[in-house]
Amino acid sequence: MAEKPQPVRVLYCPVCSLPAEYCEFGPDFEKCKPWLIEKAPDLYPNLVKEANDKEADKVSEQLQSVGISSTGVDGSAPAAPSGTSTAKQEEVKRLPGGKIKKKDKQEVVIEKVVRNKRKCVTMVKGLDLFGVKLSDASKKLGKKFATGASVVKGPTEKEQIDVQGDISYDIVEFITDTWPDVPETAIYFIEDGRKVPAA
Structure with a gap:
């Protein structure tokens, strides 16, 4: 005798009230992201990777502000904090085309x-x-x-x-x-x- 099929369990998002796999099409996807990363990481692996990258960036920034490079943990010499800060400033001034944003001249x-x-x-x-x-x-x-x-x-x-x-x-x-x-x-x-x- 064939086994009776089990009902499909649908995971609904408490933020937008849509099924979790449809959150990206809803009106508040940005608000849904934290819940999705925690409760449905298999549905949105890109979000999980993005969150992990952000965490890693935060940790490296904190280490740099203290004066320790993220590569300095394994025994190699830590990089100079001044070099990293100038690199950060250059990143901020760059525009999407690779052009550097100039400050408006007063004229x-x-x-x-x-x-x-x-x-x-x-x-x-x-x-x-x-x-x-x-x-x-x-x-x-x-x-x-x-x-x-x-x-x-x-x-x-x-x-x-x-x-x-x-x-x-x-x-x-x-x-x-x-x-x-x-x-x-x-x-x-x-x-x-x-x-x-x-x-």
Whole structure:
């Protein structure tokens, strides 16, 4: 006589209430991870490996902060902590493409763009690096030059002020008079694709 089949036992996640193997498709997978690592490690071996790697990194960081290298335990000479800290700093500054992230220079860049062969827009970038509130600056520029001015996101996702019309002739004097923190030596114009100092 054939043996009676046993019912399938389903392990439900207490966080998202889905079966454990479907947690990754649920809304709170990040919150489910600790429970999954503890209760269902066979379903997500990558999570367990990730957690073990993080633990190992934490331990090595603690050892380095004390001054002991993780390789120094087996009797070899411990590495100098200063060398490891500079390597860490380099890692932080690297971007996904391998490029090193540069700190933003404190400079105001003014660029004139001609649209539709007649209309002109003057873009002012970098005032915020001097602590100037861009919304206030756009109002002042609009009032001074009797034109439209607005804060927009530029091509690099940084905010800039777009002013209607060609105001490049008077803008340097206006910026240095209105915001004394902005030195004239930090103001540049973009001419023929090159950055030219205004001073």
